[in-house]
Amino acid sequence: MKRIFGLLLVLLLVTPAFGIKTFASNTVKATVTGSSTYFDGEEKSSNGFNIENSNYFNLRDLARNFSGTPSQFNITWNPGNQAIEIETGKAYSPEGTEDSLYFSRSRTYTATLSTSKVMVDGVMQSIKAYNIEGNTYFQLRDLADKIPFELSYDSQQNRLVMFSRTPDHAYRAAVSGEVKANAESSYFPRWKSTVSSYLVHNSDGTISVVEAGKQITIDTYNAKYELAATQKIDYELPLFGGFYSGAQYNYIAFGQENREENDSKEVIRIVRYDKSFNRKDSVSITGGQSYTVEPFDAGSGRMAESGDTLVFHTSRTRYTTEDKLNHQSQLTIIVNTSNMKVTNDLGRFQKNHVSHSFDQYVLFDGGSQVLVDHGDAYPRSVVLHKGNGKTYNEADLLRIPGRIGANATGVSIGGVEMSSSSYIAAMNTVDHSLVRDYTSYEMVGLERDQRDIILSVLPKNSINNSSVHTVTLAKYVGTDQIASIPKLVRISDDQMMVLWQEFDTENHPGDVKYVLIDGNGKATSNVQTIKNFMLSECKPVVSGGNVVWYTNGNGSRLFYTIPVK
Numbered sequence: 001m002k003r004i005f006g007l008l009l010v011l012l013l014v015t016p017a018f019g020i021k022t023f024a025s026n027t028v029k030a031t032v033t034g035s036s037t038y039f040d041g042e043e044k045s046s047n048g049f050n051i052e053n054s055n056y057f058n059l060r061d062l063a064r065n066f067s068g069t070p071s072q073f074n075i076t077w078n079p080g081n082q083a084i085e086i087e088t089g090k091a092y093s094p095e096g097t098e099d100s101l102y103f104s105r106s107r108t109y110t111a112t113l114s115t116s117k118v119m120v121d122g123v124m125q126s127i128k129a130y131n132i133e134g135n136t137y138f139q140l141r142d143l144a145d146k147i148p149f150e151l152s153y154d155s156q157q158n159r160l161v162m163f164s165r166t167p168d169h170a171y172r173a174a175v176s177g178e179v180k181a182n183a184e185s186s187y188f189p190r191w192k193s194t195v196s197s198y199l200v201h202n203s204d205g206t207i208s209v210v211e212a213g214k215q216i217t218i219d220t221y222n223a224k225y226e227l228a229a230t231q232k233i234d235y236e237l238p239l240f241g242g243f244y245s246g247a248q249y250n251y252i253a254f255g256q257e258n259r260e261e262n263d264s265k266e267v268i269r270i271v272r273y274d275k276s277f278n279r280k281d282s283v284s285i286t287g288g289q290s291y292t293v294e295p296f297d298a299g300s301g302r303m304a305e306s307g308d309t310l311v312f313h314t315s316r317t318r319y320t321t322e323d324k325l326n327h328q329s330q331l332t333i334i335v336n337t338s339n340m341k342v343t344n345d346l347g348r349f350q351k352n353h354v355s356h357s358f359d360q361y362v363l364f365d366g367g368s369q370v371l372v373d374h375g376d377a378y379p380r381s382v383v384l385h386k387g388n389g390k391t392y393n394e395a396d397l398l399r400i401p402g403r404i405g406a407n408a409t410g411v412s413i414g415g416v417e418m419s420s421s422s423y424i425a426a427m428n429t430v431d432h433s434l435v436r437d438y439t440s441y442e443m444v445g446l447e448r449d450q451r452d453i454i455l456s457v458l459p460k461n462s463i464n465n466s467s468v469h470t471v472t473l474a475k476y477v478g479t480d481q482i483a484s485i486p487k488l489v490r491i492s493d494d495q496m497m498v499l500w501q502e503f504d505t506e507n508h509p510g511d512v513k514y515v516l517i518d519g520n521g522k523a524t525s526n527v528q529t530i531k532n533f534m535l536s537e538c539k540p541v542v543s544g545g546n547v548v549w550y551t552n553g554n555g556s557r558l559f560y561t562i563p564v565k
Contacts (some may be wrong), residue, residue, distance in 0.1 A: 026113035028052060030132055032105045035153070035160045039065040041554025047103050048160070049137055051111050051130055055160060056137035059084070062147075063092040068508060069164035070532040071149040083117035083124065088147055109133065120146045163556065167532040169546075171559045176219050176230035179552040180211070184535040186482040186503035188428070188449055190407045190441075191298040191358035192374075197536060199550060200245045201543040202275075209550060209557075212240040216252060218277060223544060225559045231277050237269055241296045241314060244303035249274060249337070251303060253312060255295035261319050263288025268295050270312060270335060283340040285333060290346040291319040293326050299360050306364035309343075310335040313362035313371050318348055330357035330373050334389045344389040352385040352392045354378065356405070361416035363423075365460065370423060372397070372416045377405040382413060382456065384423060386463050393463040397425050397456035398470070402438030410435065410443050410451070415488025415539070417496055418460070419519030425456045426488035426498050431477045450477045453486050453500055457521035471521045473498060474513065480505065483513075489540045489547050491564055494519035497547055501535045509534060514562065533560050 033048040033055055044065050048057040059075060066072050074090040077083075103109070111130035118127045118138070127142040140160075144151040150163040150172070166172050182197045196212040206228060208220045216233040233252070241253030250273040258265045268285040285292070299315025316331040332352055334344040344350075352371055359374035371385040371392075381396040400409045410430035417424050428451035436445035443449070455471040476483045486500040496517050502510035512533040516525040540549035546561040 028111050028113075028130070030056075030109045030111040030130065031107075032103045032109075033160070034105065035158050037160045037162070039162050040069060040164055041556040048140070049103075049109070049111065049130070049132060051137075055140040056111075056130055057140050057143070058135065059086075059138055059143075060092075060094070062143065064094070065162075066147075066149060066164055067092040070167050071147055071164035073147055078119055081117065081119060081124065083119045085119040086121070086147065088121055111137075166558065167530075167560075169561045169563070170533065171225035171561075173221060173225045173550070173557045173559055174227040175552075175555075175557050176217060176227065178213070179555060179557055180213055181554065182537040182552045183509070184484040184501050184537070186484065186507045188412050188451065188485065190409070191356070192300040192412075193298075194240055194242060194296050195300055195302070195537060195539075196240065197538040197550075197552070198243050198245075199538050199541050199548065201541045201548075205544065207541070207543055207548065210243050210245075212243070216240070216243070221559075233277060236271060236282075237266070239296060241268065242301040242303060242312065244305075244310075244312075246303075246305045246310070249280065250277060251310065251312075253296075253301065253303075253314070257294050258287040258292055259294075261287060261293060267292040268314075268333070270310075270333070272337070272340065281340050283335055283342060285342065285346060287319075289342070290316060290331060290333075291348050292316045292331070293319060295331070298328050299330070299357055302360055302362050304362045304364050304369075305337070306367055308336055308338045309364075309367075310337050311362050311364075311369055311371075313360045315357050315360060327355060328357070329353060329355035330360055330371075332362075332369075332371065332389070334369075351390060352387065352394075354383060356407070358407075358409075359413045361413065361425075363416065363418050365418060365423075370416075370418065372413065372423075372425060374409070374411065374413050376400070376407055376409050380404060380409075382411065382425060382427065384425075384458060384463070395458055395463050395468060396465050397423075397458060397468055398427065398429070398454075399465075401432045401435070405440075406438035407440045408438050408443050410438075410446075410449070412451070412485045414486040414500075417488050417490040419490075419496070420493040421519050422460060422521065423458045424488065424496065424517075424519075424521050426453070426486045427456065428453055428483060428485055428500075434477075448482075448505065450479065450482055452477055453483055453498070455498070455517070455521040469521075471517075471523075473515055473517075473523065474500070474527060481510065482507075484535060487535060487540055487549075489542065491516075491542055491547070495524070497540075497562070497564075499535060499540065499547075501533075512560075530562070534558070 030049040030051045037046045074087045078085040114129040114131045128139040152161045198210040200208040218231040220229040237254035237256045239255040244251045255268045265287045271282040272280045294317040297317040301314035312333040317326045354373040354375045357373040361372040363370040382398040385392040414426045435443045453474040482503045484501040489497045499514040512530045515527045534551040536551035
């Protein structure tokens, strides 16, 4: 038999150390499994066998494919019981070089019943196994019950589908179609992109996932996270700019490029829908109104409302200037929703001008707009503007060292919220004292982009730089871990939750961390650790007494929940 190096990791159970016994009389025919095999939504080349209409797989092959998941397990030899022992929850440790085996799909093999003993976490188990050409294969369904992991068969696609164990307080959910992975990572972009994953808590207790892909997809789930309804909305213009769920209506922003700098061309359209996503009306912004070449460029874009005023705080690349360049800046659009008309000036330099603006947030404090931008030039700071669209007060929540316009800033915003007394921005930041220079691409002098988790807190009644104070929630600079961009969730007027995910230096995800804070940014709990959870682009919401979010990965969707005390 030809041995090749590949993905199948084989447990050689014929060695005396593993105490395997077989009986030649207990033989049956075996054929290579014809189904493709998927682990956590990803196809893997794993050879299994079909024996008497049941699937049998190699133990080490499964251990390798589940490594790093809630269903990970290691394989050891228990000399006292002369048995193979499966240790659940432990990372898999391969033994030396493990070559794959090639088996022909056109050939029938002889399988001999094995009497190998197997223990799971110290307890002897009855798991049926067969020896085929010197290697042992275990019944897949038996293993799924013992390790455990989720096992199903997709008859339409002829797939064996295996998912790692769903953690406590998490729920695997059906999806209406293909989903795009949206998990957080340890990579920090210099500028943000349009948010495409949203979660909405509905008034009837359901929650809706709104995602921008080839279409706008709305999947609605009941309190048990069962898929209850699905809707699709076609794009009205080629670009997606953002979604917002208001008190009475939903809004979606679409856009298109205007490289020709045509003043009459529509560059942004904000469409209003009722709460069942029936289209009501829209408002349009032209190139001439907004000097826009590319809407939503290098920014995130978010909306908020107060009464009949809707604000869409986003970004744009502007018309060519005398220096032959197209400069990027924020774009703040104020809409009177009683007649769906724009009420503010959208010119080159608005009263709250930020350039470049790499991330945008908007809140309403009564009738006042609270706008936060991540600027790298004018100003070079995380800056807050509070005003009415005509005049604004300004404060730097975090000043950023470096040259004007150097895109690398070493800072990322994760959320902005308002308490009864303060405006709070959650972000991460490098140790700027270690940076020798900031360029458009990197921070010179840093061996690794590691960032501490911080809050910038500004009292509502004192909008000036001197009133800002910084709270450090967790330090990661100089450690062997990297923390993601944090999330900030408002639970009540004076209670919020800050969440982030840890990664090792190879971008392997680790624990999710969270801490409760009060309205002044002070921690009111110790930092808590949750294993096997995954954060995502999705902003968590409060629903059913829990902080809830979802994460897509490899075609699968998981909802994660943290009870709110």
